[in-house]
Amino acid sequence: xxxxxxxxxxxxxxxxxxxxxxxxxxxxxxxxxxxxxxxxxxxxxxxxxxxxxxxxxxxxxxxxxxxxxxxxxxxxxxxxxxxxxxxxxxxxxxxxxxxxxxxxxxxxxxxxxxxxxxxxxxxxxxxxxxxxxxxxxxxxxxxxxxxxxxxxxxxxxxxxxxxxxxxxxxxxxxxxxxxxxxxxxxxxxxxxxxxxxxxxxxxxxxxxxxxxxxxxxxxxxxxxxxxxxxxxxxxxxxxxxxxxxxxxxxxxxxxxxxxxxxxxxxxxxxxxxxxxxxxxxxxxxxxxxxxxxxxxxxxxxxxxxxxxxxxxxxxxxxxxxxxxxxxxxxxxxxxxxxxxxxxxxxxxxxxxxxxxxxxxxxxxxxxxxxxxxxxxxxxxxxxxxxxxxxxxxxxxxxxxxxxxxxxxxxxxxxxxxxxxxxxxxxxxxxxxxxxxxxxxxxxxxxxxxxxxxxxxxxxxxxxxxxxxxxxxxxxxxxxxxxxxxxxxxxxxxxxxxxxxxxxxxxxxxxxxxxxxxxxxxxxxxxx
Amino acid sequence: xxxxxxxxxxxxxxxxxxxxxxxxxxxxxxxxxxxxxxxxxxxxxxxxxxxxxxxxxxxxxxxxxxxxxxxxxxxxxxxxxxxxxxxxxxxxxxxxxxxxxxxxxxxxxxxxxxxxxxxxxxxxxxxxxxxxxxxxxxxxxxxxxxxxxxxxxxxxxxxxxxxxxxxxxxxxxxxxxxxxxxxxxxxxxxxxxxxxxxxxxxxxxxxxxx
Numbered sequence: 190x191x192x193x194x195x196x197x198x199x200x201x202x203x204x205x206x207x208x209x210x211x212x213x214x215x216x217x218x219x220x221x222x223x224x225x226x227x228x229x230x231x232x233x234x235x236x237x238x239x240x241x242x243x244x245x246x247x248x249x250x251x252x253x254x255x256x257x258x259x260x261x262x263x264x265x266x267x268x269x270x271x272x273x274x275x276x277x278x279x280x281x282x283x284x285x286x287x288x289x290x291x292x293x294x295x296x297x298x299x300x301x302x303x304x305x306x307x308x309x310x311x312x313x314x315x316x317x318x319x320x321x322x323x324x325x326x327x328x329x330x331x332x333x334x335x336x337x338x339x340x341x342x343x344x345x346x347x348x349x350x351x352x353x354x355x356x357x358x359x360x361x362x363x364x365x366x367x368x369x370x371x372x373x374x375x376x377x378x379x380x381x382x383x384x385x386x387x388x389x390x391x392x393x394x395x396x397x398x399x400x401x402x403x404x405x406x407x408x409x410x411x412x413x414x415x416x417x418x419x420x421x422x423x424x425x426x427x428x429x430x431x432x433x434x435x436x437x438x439x440x441x442x443x444x445x446x447x448x449x450x451x452x453x454x455x456x457x458x459x460x461x462x463x464x465x466x467x468x469x470x471x472x473x474x475x476x477x478x479x480x481x482x483x484x485x486x487x488x489x490x491x492x493x494x495x496x497x498x499x500x501x502x503x504x505x506x507x508x509x510x511x512x513x514x515x516x517x518x519x520x521x522x523x524x525x526x527x528x529x530x531x532x533x534x535x536x537x538x539x540x541x542x543x544x545x546x547x548x549x550x551x552x553x554x555x556x557x558x559x560x561x562x563x564x565x566x567x568x569x570x571x572x573x574x575x576x577x578x579x580x581x582x583x584x585x586x587x588x589x590x591x592x593x594x595x596x597x598x599x600x601x602x603x604x605x606x607x608x609x610x611x612x613x614x615x616x617x618x619x620x621x622x623x624x625x626x627x628x629x630x631x632x633x634x635x636x637x638x639x640x641x642x643x644x645x646x647x648x649x650x651x652x653x654x655x656x657x658x659x660x661x662x663x664x665x666x667x668x669x670x671x672x673x674x675x676x677x678x679x680x681x682x683x684x685x686x687x688x689x690x691x692x693x694x695x696x697x698x699x700x701x702x703x704x705x706x707x708x709x710x711x712x713x714x715x716x
Numbered sequence: 717x718x719x720x721x722x723x724x725x726x727x728x729x730x731x732x733x734x735x736x737x738x739x740x741x742x743x744x745x746x747x748x749x750x751x752x753x754x755x756x757x758x759x760x761x762x763x764x765x766x767x768x769x770x771x772x773x774x775x776x777x778x779x780x781x782x783x784x785x786x787x788x789x790x791x792x793x794x795x796x797x798x799x800x801x802x803x804x805x806x807x808x809x810x811x812x813x814x815x816x817x818x819x820x821x822x823x824x825x826x827x828x829x830x831x832x833x834x835x836x837x838x839x840x841x842x843x844x845x846x847x848x849x850x851x852x853x854x855x856x857x858x859x860x861x862x863x864x865x866x867x868x869x870x871x872x873x874x875x876x877x878x879x880x881x882x883x884x885x886x887x888x889x890x891x892x893x894x895x896x897x898x899x900x901x902x903x904x905x906x907x908x909x910x911x912x913x914x915x916x917x918x919x920x921x922x923x924x925x926x
Binding site: 359 | 765791792801
C-alpha cells in the first residue's frame with residue numbers, strides 16, 4: 190500500500206521496537222532450543238515408542254478436533270452469513286465466548302460436565318477443542334462469506350444452479366481459502382493445546398505440549414523437552430509453509446459487497462433450520478460456563494457461597510488475583526503498543542516491512558510452552574539471568590498476545606484510503622497531525638479491542654506461565670491448576686469459582702469487542 | 717412469450733408498484749425505461765425468480781412460473797455489474813450452465829468456443845476474469861447468459877459505466893448478436909437513446925401500471 194507516510198523516515202523507527210522484542214525474546218530462545226537440542230545426545234528419544242505415541246496422538250486428536258470444529262462451524266456460518274434474526278448480536282457474542290475463555294477454564298468446564306468415565310479420554314479432549322474453536326472458526330468463515338456478493342449467487346441461479354449445486358460450484362470454491370486458513374489455525378491450536386490437555390488429558394493422554402512441560406519441569410529432562418519443542422516447531426512451521434504455498438495461487442478475493450447478503454428468515458423451513466442451528470450452538474457455548482458457575486456454589490452436593498468467600502478473603506488467592514491483574518495491565522499495554530507499531534510499519538512501508546507480519550506470527554507458531562521453555566534456558570546466566578524477574582511473565586504474555594493484537598489493528602489501518610490522508614495534507618496538516626486526526630481516530634476502536642484481547646490472553650495464559658511463574662507470584666490459571674490437583678471438594682469449588690471469574694471477565698471482553706464492531710458497522714452502513 | 721399480469725411488488729415494506737402488466741412476444745426485444753428507483757431492476761429480479769411478487773402472475777410460453785425457483789425457469793440475466801465468478805476463467809464462466817446441466821465436455825468446449833467467438837473473445841478463453849477490461853467482462857457476461865439458451869434474456873442496464881466509445885460499439889454488437897440469435901429480450905435502461913437503438917419496442921415502466 191502506498192501512503193503519504195512512505196517518504197517519512199519515521200516508518201523505520203516504528204519497526205525497531207517490535208523487531209527487537211521478537212528477536213530477543215522469541216527468535217533467540219527458539220534458536221537456543223534448536224542449538225541446544227542438537228548438541229545433546231538425546232535424538233534417540235524420538236525413536237522411543239512412548240514419544241512416537243505422543244506424536245501420533247497429538248496429530249490425530251488435532252485432525253479429528255479440526256474436522257469436528259468445521260462440522261459445527263460451517264452450518265453456523267451459513268446461518269450467520271445469510272440471515273438476519275432476532276438477538277443476532279447477543280448470539281454472535283455468546284458463540285464467540287469459548288475462544289476467548291482461558292484454556293484452563295475450558296478444561297475445568299468439561300471436567301465438570303463430562304461423566305467421570307470420560308475424563309482422561311481422547312473424546313474429552315476432542316470435545317473441549319471443538320468447543321474452544323467452533324465459534325471463532327464460524328466467525329472467520331462468516332466474515333469471508335459476507336464478502337461474496339449476493340448477486341453472484343443470483344447469477345448462478347439464473348444459469349440453472351440449484352441451491353446444492355450453487356453451494357458446491359460457487360460458495361465452496363470461494364470459501365475454500367478461508368476454510369483452509371481456519372482449519373490450519375484450529376489444527377495448530379489443537380496441536381499446541383496445553384491447558385485443556387493438562388486438565389482433561391492427564392498423564393495418560395499426553396500431547397507434545399504437555400510432554401515438553403512434563404519432561405522439563407517434572408523429570409528434569411530439559412534436553413528431551415527442548416528436542417520435543419524443536420520437533421513441534423518444525424512440524425507447525427512446515428504445515429504453515431505447505432498450506433501457505435498451496436493457497437498462494439488462489440484467485441483474488443473480492444472486496445466487501447455494497448449490498449448485504451443477510452436476509453430476513455422468510456420460509457418456515459428457513460426459520461426451523463436457523464433456529465435449530467443457533468440454539469444448538471448457543472447451548473453448546475454456554476452450558477460448560479454455566480456448569481462451572483454451578484459447581485462453584487455447589488460443594489459436597491449442597492449450595493454454599495463458601496468458595497466465593499474464600500476466593501475474596503484467602504491471602505494466597507487475593508494475591509494471585511492482584512498479580513494476575515497487574516501482569517494483565519502490563520502485558521496489555523506492551524502488546525497493544527507493539528501491535529500498533531507493527532501494524533503501522535507493515536501498513537505504511539510499501540512492502541518493505543511486510544516481513545514483520547511473519548515475525549509477529551512466530552509466537553503462535555512456536556506455542557506458549559516452547560516460548561516459556563526457550564526463555565528460561567536462554568536467560569539463565571548473569572547479567573541476563575531474568576528467569577525470576579518480575580517483568581518476564583507479563584513480557585511473555587505480551588508476546589503471546591502480540592499476533593492477535595497486531596491482526597486486529599492491521600486490517601483497519603490497511604482499509605483507510607490514502608485519499609483521506611491526502612485530503613488532510615492539502616488542508617495543511619503535517620504527517621503527524623494527519624496520523625493523529627485521521628489514522629488514529631479510525632483505528633482507536635480496533636486498538637481498544639486489541640487491548641481487551643491482550644488483557645484476556647494475559648489473564649488466561651497458562652503455557653508460558655507454567656515455566657515462568659514463581660511461588661508467591663502465581664497467576665490465576667496456575668492457582669486453578671494447583672487447587673484442582675489437591676484433594677477436597679471445597680478446594681475444587683474454589684478452583685471453579687476462580688474459573689467462573691475468568692469466564693465472566695472473558696464475557697465482558699467479548700461484549701466490549703462486539704459492541705465496538707457493531708457500532709463501527711452501523712456507522713459504515715450509514716456512510 | 718412472456719406474460720406479466722397485474723403484478724404488484726412490495727420491497728422493504730413499501731409498494732414499488734401495483735398491477736403492472738406486460739407481454740413480450742417470441743424473438744422480440746423490448747426496452748423498459750424509467751427513472752432510478754422506479755423498480756426496473758426489481759421487476760427483472762422477480763421475472764428471473766430472484767425475488768417474489770406480492771400479487772399477480774408470470775407466465776412463460778403458457779406455463780405459470782410465478783412460484784417456480786430461479787434455477788428451473790430458464791430465464792437468463794445479465795447483471796449491471798456482470799457478476800462473473802472470480803474463481804473461474806473466462807471459458808469456465810461461460811461453460812458454467814453447461815457444467816450444471818452435465819453437458820459432455822467435448823460438446824461444452826465446442827459451444828463455449830462458438831459463443832466466445834460470437835462476442836470476439838476466443839483468445840481470452842483461459843484468462844482469469846479479474847484481469848478483464850470493462851468491455852471484455854461485459855461480453856463474457858453476455859456470452860455466459862446466451863450459452864444457456866434462455867427462453868428470455870433479461871438485461872439489467874448492461875452498458876452502464878462504460879465510456880462513450882465502448883458503449884456505442886458494444887451496443888451495436890449486442891443488438892446484432894441478439895437479433896441474429898433471435899433471443900427474446902427484456903432490456904432495462906435509464907438511457908432512452910440506448911433503448912431506441914436496440915429494441916423493437918420501448919416502454920416506460922410507469923405506463924405499464926394500470
